[in-house]
Amino acid sequence: MKHEKLDYVEFAARDLDATKAFFNRVFNWTFTDYGEAYTAFDHQGIMGGFYQASLASDPSRGGALLVFYSRNIENTMSKITAAGGDIVRPVFEFPGGRRFHFTEPSGNEFAVWSDQ
Template sequence: MYKVDFVEFPSSSATASGQFFEKAFGWAATPYGPDYADVQGEGITLGFQADVAEQPGAPLVTVRTDDLHQARLAVEDAGGVVTVEPFDFPGGRRFHFREPGGSELAVWCSTK
């Protein structure tokens, strides 16, 4: 299974971004410290990264999978290049890759 269900955005204030989407659209924001907020949108989750060292350069589309290792093999076999090795985060694990056209995306799986 592969499904786009998350997009991460750079933000100058994760708290302000989360509060904006709560107020504007009624979506629930969950802060993970001062530099990150998760916003449960309708059908997709938005992440806001305020840590400059961790921010994506552009919105980062993230694909969910049940098998991170198999997804990495599929990405590499199709000509993608892993740009960020797999790492843990609250609730899951992910890696980033660049597809042959130059866009960076990520693949994640739940650790639950």
């Protein structure tokens, strides 16, 4: 842990099992369950967890947007859709690269970017 640096992030999840399966299938995440209503992940650039709730992180409503990096954006997008994710903003260019936004099965929005 580094002093005064981001260390942990938490998200709501309507369906913890579907969210865990999605992140395991797409990004090979593993989880540690703490009871029936909380699961944690680590070794992903930042540690974090999902808690059972009928809410979702939505950047258009002020929620934080966490962004993954990919060396092959099209391959990552294919894995996301195959695992049940929805592309909510198709690939677009921005200064420095390209990115797209997706939601996972519990509705939390994330993005993926690439400099390739």
